[in-house]
Every structure is written in C-alpha cells, then in structure tokens.
Amino acid sequence: GRWIAYQSDLSGHFEVYVRPYEGQDANPTQVTISTAGGMKPVWSPKGHEVIYLAPDGKLMSVVIDTRQGFKPAAPVMLFDASPYFLAGVGRNYDVSPDGQRFIMIKNVSDEANPYPLTVILNWAESLRQRAPAK
Numbered sequence: 001g002r003w004i005a006y007q008s009d010l011s012g013h014f015e016v017y018v019r020p021y022e023g024q025d026a027n028p029t030q031v032t033i034s035t036a037g038g039m040k041p042v043w044s045p046k047g048h049e050v051i052y053l054a055p056d057g058k059l060m061s062v063v064i065d066t067r068q069g070f071k072p073a074a075p076v077m078l079f080d081a082s083p084y085f086l087a088g089v090g091r092n093y094d095v096s097p098d099g100q101r102f103i104m105i106k107n108v109s110d111e112a113n114p115y116p117l118t119v120i121l122n123w124a125e126s127l128r129q130r131a132p133a134k
Contacts (some may be wrong), residue, residue: 001044002020002021002064002066003009003011003018003020003021003070004019004020004021005018005033005041005042005050005052006018006019006041007019007038007039007040007041007052013037013055014039014055015032015036015037015051016032016033016038016039016041016052016062017030017032017033018031018035018050018064022071023061028117029073030033031049031070033052033062033064033072033075034052034054034062034075034076035074036054036055036111037054037055037059038052038053038054038055038075038093039052039055040052040090040092040093041054041091041096042091042093042095044095044099045095045096045097045098045099046062046099046109048064048066049061049062049063049064050062050072051066051078051092052073053081053093053096054077056082056084057076057081057082057130058077058078058079058080058081058082058100059077059078059079059080059093059094060075060076060078061075061076061077061078062074062075062076063076063112070073078109081093081104081131083106084104084105084106085117089120092104092105093105094108105131
C-alpha cells in the first residue's frame, strides 16, 4: 500500500517503474526495476515482488526489499510466457492469492484452432422439428 508499479515509455521504450504512492513522499522519485524493457506490471499478493512482461515474452520477477527504503533485486526470468499474451491494452494475467500460480489468456493459432466455435441460429425451431411435442 505504499508503492505503485507502472509502465511508461518516457525513455523512448516501455520500462517498469516503482515510486512511492501519492502522499508518501513530498518529492517522489521513480525507480526503474526492468533492465531491458518491460510492461504490464503487477505486485505479488504478499507485496514483496513485482512481476512484469519483458519485450521478448518472458515473465520476469523483481524481489523488493522495503525494510530500509526501497531496494529492488535484479530481475529474474520466471518462464517464457509468449504463448499466453495478446498484444493490446491491459494486463491479461494475474497472480494467485498464494503467489505460486498464474492465470493467463492463451493465444490461439489461426492455423490450428482445436476448439471451433459453432453458432446455431434459430435453435428453438430446429429443436421443435427434431423432437416434436407429444
């Protein structure tokens, strides 16, 4: 509740920053926690880690020590998440309450769609024809 993580392209490309939440510091300073670009940050539920998406599709973790100020560790890759991300606005993943799992939207290839969507129009009439009333 004392820090906010966000992405900005002020440097010319997206990076992930953390700064004190408004009202916590008269002269807030931002700290860059991504090292080679990053976006879609989220705090872990326990509040000691920021997770973000690197430009190459890797999901990254930065452990934060706030016992004496704000000290971010070096980013560590968690896993390749490129199959799970769609381009666009917003964060399409979240961290489970225990901080051990992720929920994500998986990309589906247009060439190999294993789950076709079938739309049936006027289904009530079709049902009446197949199962007439007694």
